[in-house]
Amino acid sequence: MASTDVEHTGGHADVIDTGWRREPADAPSARFGWFGSATKTFYGAAIFFAAFLLLMMIGNHTGHVEDLWLIAFAVGVLYFVVRGWWMNRGKWS
Structure with a gap:
């Protein structure tokens, strides 16, 4: 063995x-x-996802509760993008 x-x-x-x-x-x-990790790719995908969430507010729904959830999730995604960029701003990539 x-x-x-x-x-x-x-x-x-x-x-x-x-x-x-x-x-x-x-x-x-x-x-x-x-x-x-491909940081720039992740940031780009997150910004695209946040824009997609905000574009989903355009539609045939009459209530605004959905809009508030979409805005909240988009702001959350953008928060992590800005936080990641801010934390890594001085590092060499």
């Missing part, structure tokens, strides 16, 4: 130079090339 022990060599032997920085050999980016 195969052993389940992990071999640790120590030193720099278990570090892979990926070009950007030296990472441990068990880091996902060392095996797959890149990992992270």
